[in-house]
Structure formats: structure tokens, C-alpha cells
Amino acid sequence: MRNVQQRFKMHVPVAIIGAGPSGSLLAWMLRRKGIESIVIEARSREYVEGRIRAGVLEQGTVDTLIAAGVGDRLKKESLHHRGVCIGFKNEHYILDFDKLIGRGVTVYGQQEITKDLLSALDRENHNVLYEAPATMVEDLESETPTLRYTYEGKECELTADFIIGCDGFRGVSRQSIPASVLKTHDLVYPFGWLGILANVKPSKEVALFSHNDRGFALLSMRSESVGRLYLQCRNDENLDEWRDDRIWDELDARLGAPGWTLERGEITQKDVTPLRSFFSEPMQHGRLFLAGDAAHIVPPTGAKGLNSAVADINVLAAALINRIQNDDETLLRDYSDIALSRNWQVQRFSWSNTAMYHIFPESNSFTRRMQDAQLEYLVSDETAQILYAQNHTGLPFAHKPEF
Numbered sequence: 001m002r003n004v005q006q007r008f009k010m011h012v013p014v015a016i017i018g019a020g021p022s023g024s025l026l027a028w029m030l031r032r033k034g035i036e037s038i039v040i041e042a043r044s045r046e047y048v049e050g051r052i053r054a055g056v057l058e059q060g061t062v063d064t065l066i067a068a069g070v071g072d073r074l075k076k077e078s079l080h081h082r083g084v085c086i087g088f089k090n091e092h093y094i095l096d097f098d099k100l101i102g103r104g105v106t107v108y109g110q111q112e113i114t115k116d117l118l119s120a121l122d123r124e125n126h127n128v129l130y131e132a133p134a135t136m137v138e139d140l141e142s143e144t145p146t147l148r149y150t151y152e153g154k155e156c157e158l159t160a161d162f163i164i165g166c167d168g169f170r171g172v173s174r175q176s177i178p179a180s181v182l183k184t185h186d187l188v189y190p191f192g193w194l195g196i197l198a199n200v201k202p203s204k205e206v207a208l209f210s211h212n213d214r215g216f217a218l219l220s221m222r223s224e225s226v227g228r229l230y231l232q233c234r235n236d237e238n239l240d241e242w243r244d245d246r247i248w249d250e251l252d253a254r255l256g257a258p259g260w261t262l263e264r265g266e267i268t269q270k271d272v273t274p275l276r277s278f279f280s281e282p283m284q285h286g287r288l289f290l291a292g293d294a295a296h297i298v299p300p301t302g303a304k305g306l307n308s309a310v311a312d313i314n315v316l317a318a319a320l321i322n323r324i325q326n327d328d329e330t331l332l333r334d335y336s337d338i339a340l341s342r343n344w345q346v347q348r349f350s351w352s353n354t355a356m357y358h359i360f361p362e363s364n365s366f367t368r369r370m371q372d373a374q375l376e377y378l379v380s381d382e383t384a385q386i387l388y389a390q391n392h393t394g395l396p397f398a399h400k401p402e403f
């Protein structure tokens with residue numbers, strides 16, 4: 001017979017799966033409104049806080065974190081980028097978003113946001129269970145769905161009024177929606193990104209996106225002394241074949257322009273990330289709601305994943321607060337449609353940027369010439385630059401909870 005432990009409470013108003021940015025932000029926003037939740041996280045706290053991923057924040061994300069009271073360190077330590085630089089035919093072109101539309105982007109590591117949120121939850125003694133993988137969610141169409149998870153080697157379960165799947169692309173929540181309900185849309189790209197983290201002063205004041213015959217390359221930074229740089233690579237690239245010198249030489253070849261020097265430094269981390277566009281619809285089934293990477297992922301070319309997660313959580317937090325405190329279900333009922341409609345636009349921008357910058361294995365002289373035409377238009381036409389700036393710095397968030 002199964003040994004089921006009912007830890008903490010038998011029943012919580014909101015059970016959140018995943019303590020990444022989506023889950024920890026939602027728990028924090030609800031907490032600030034006095035709404036109880038529990039967060040169930042599969043990995044250790046050290047792992048969650050150490051995961052180096054996103055670093056480019058839209059203004060909506062920055063405003064959200066500051067309004068929610070977790071923006072103090074961000075305000076002190078982040079960098080403002082007035083725009084981006086486009087590398088094309090061995091020239092560098094600055095797109096100055098501050099001048100074009102009056103706003104740029106903010107650079108602050110995702111791991112720092114996660115630390116800020118988890119520390120804030122800690123200070124309030126919030127229930128966050130680490131190393132507690134959720135194994136199943138069920139009875140989603142009932143008023144008290146069940147979440148099963150393991151903790152300290154035991155099978156546990158709880159019921160909740162609402163279960164929120166913030167468990168990333170490979171989590172259990174999306175998979176528990178019946179196949180007859182869930183539609184998925186997927187595009188796997190025939191390349192990935194070889195990323196490095198390096199102790200090096202950035203060689204540009206803003207991120208440099210470079211389209212080159214040898215493949216795409218990106219120079220970005222996490223701080224004044226830490227660079228994050230990427231090379232388009234094969235999905236099955238063997239990192240053992242990439243000595244540090246070879247990586248810097250290749251970055252130089254793809255990013256270079258006359259009169260400009262790429263600073264080199266100690267490489268502290270190397271990884272390969274496959275690129276994928278994916279979204280599922282709807283983002284809700286019964287009492288289960290999906291947010292962030294659990295519902296959609298984008299190739300990192302547009303720097304949108306984390307920002308989309310924050311956009312989802314804004315709507316979902318406002319909707320749950322309305323439902324739980326004011327008994328008003330309108331926004332919660334519309335959550336999936338509202339979140340999806342912004343997400344399609346984010347998917348479009350990330351997909352079209354990926355197509356414009358990368359070299360595809362199946363490309364021919366026509367598709368290559370079209371990429372050149374797109375980039376020539378972008379670096380020379382102000383209207384094209386305004387549209388790019390609006391998308392890169394972020395589309396408006398549909399709803400925000402008031403704090």
C-alpha cells in the first residue's frame with residue numbers, strides 16, 4: 001500500500017510547482033496580498049539560485065519587480081543598455097532605442113532575480129519545499145485538484161483550490177492536461193548556441209548581434225566584469241573540441257569589424273543550448289494554470305523567455321487575487337487568452353529574429369540574399385528600427401496587480 005504523507009496542510013489555496021522566476025514571483029505577489037501558497041521545487045536551492053540563464057530585462061519586468069518590493073538590488077546593480085548593436089558585413093550599427101522610442105533594456109542576471117525572490121520568501125517564512133519533485137497533478141476539473149510529489153524519500157500529496165504549473169518546459173503540469181484538450185505548436189531549429197561566461201570587461205557598451213557567413217554570434221554581458229557570449233553551433237556540438245582559444249578566435253571572426261577589438265578573458269563556464277520555439281494552448285485546464293516555460297519557450301535570440309514568464313505572472317497574479325479576495329472570476333477565466341495573445345507576438349519576434357540572424361543548413365542564395373535585404377533595411381530605415389525597438393524592449397503587459 002502507498003505510504004502517502006500529507007505534509008504541511010492538507011489543503012492550500014494555491015499550490016505552485018517550480019521555484020524558478022515564474023513560481024517564486026507568483027508566490028511572492030500572492031504573499032504580498034496575504035494569499036497563502038506552497039511552492040514545490042524539484043531541485044536544491046543552490047541549483048535553482050545558481051542557474052545562469054537570462055539577463056536582459058524589459059521595462060515591464062523591471063517595473064514589476066520594483067513595484068512588488070523586490071527591486072532594491074536590481075536598482076543598484078543592473079546596467080542600462082540604450083539599445084543594441086547589429087553586426088553585418090563586418091560593420092557595426094548601433095540601434096539607439098533610447099533615442100528611437102525613449103526606453104532601452106536592463107541587464108541583470110536571472111539568477112539574481114531568483115535569489116532576490118527566494119530571499120524575500122524566506123524572510124516571510126514562506127513554504128518552499130526544495131528537492132521535492134511533483135510527480136502528478138490530477139482531478140483538475142474538480143474544485144480541489146490534487147498534487148502528488150516526493151519529499152525526503154516519501155510520497156506526499158496535497159489538495160489546493162488552484163494548482164499553478166511553473167515547472168518549466170519539462171515539468172509535469174503541462175503533460176497532465178488531456179491530449180484531447182491541449183494543442184502544441186513546435187519548431188526545433190537545426191542549430192544551437194555554444195555559450196560562454198567569461199571574466200572580461202564587455203568590448204561593447206550594448207549587446208552585439210552579428211550575422212556572419214560563419215554563423216551567428218552574440219556578445220552580451222552580465223556586469224561590467226562578466227561577459228556572456230554565444231556562437232551558433234551544431235546541436236550535437238562536442239564542447240571538448242572547443243578549447244578557449246578556438247572559442248575566442250571564432251567569436252573574433254564572427255563579431256569583428258575594422259578598428260574594433262574583442263577583449264578576451266578567463267572562460268568560467270561553457271554550455272550548448274538547443275534552440276526551439278514552442279507554445280501550448282490553452283494555458284489552463286480546470287483548476288490548473290500554466291505560466292512561463294511550462295507553457296511556451298522561445299529561442300534566446302529575442303531575450304524574451306524570462307520576460308514572457310513575468311508577463312504571464314502579472315496577469316495570473318491579478319486574476320487569482322481578484323478571484324480569491326473579491327470572488328470575481330472574470331480575469332481568471334480570460335487568463336489563457338490574454339497570456340496567449342501577447343505570447344504569439346513574442347513568438348513572432350523571436351522566430352523572425354532567429355531567421356534573420358542565423359545561417360540555416362538548408363539556406364540557398366535566395367534565402368541568404370533575403371537575410372541581407374532584411375538586415376540592410378533594419379540598419380538603414382528608422383521605421384524598421386522603431387518596430388524592432390518596440391519589440392526588443394517589450395510589448396506592454398496586459399494586467400498588473402496593484403501593490
Ligand SMILES: Cc1cc2nc3c(=O)[nH]c(=O)nc-3n(C[C@H](O)[C@H](O)[C@H](O)COP(=O)(O)OP(=O)(O)OC[C@H]3O[C@@H](n4cnc5c(N)ncnc54)[C@H](O)[C@@H]3O)c2cc1C
Pocket residue numbers: 017018019020021022023040041042043048052053054055056057110132133134135166167168169170171172195273291292293294300302303304305306307308309
Ligand atoms: C541559455 C539561455 C539564455 C536565456 N536568455 C534569456 C534572456 O536573455 N532573456 C529572457 O527573457 N529569457 C532568457 N532565457 C529563458 C529564461 O531563462 C526562461 O524563460 C525562464 O527561466 C523561465 O522561467 P520559469 O520559471 O517559467 O521556468 P524555469 O526557469 O525553467 O523554472 C522551472 C522550475 O521548475 C522546476 N521543476 C521542473 N519540474 C519540476 C517538477 N516535476 N516538480 C517540481 N519542480 C519542477 C525546475 O527545477 C525549475 O526550478 C534563456 C534561457 C536559456 C536556457
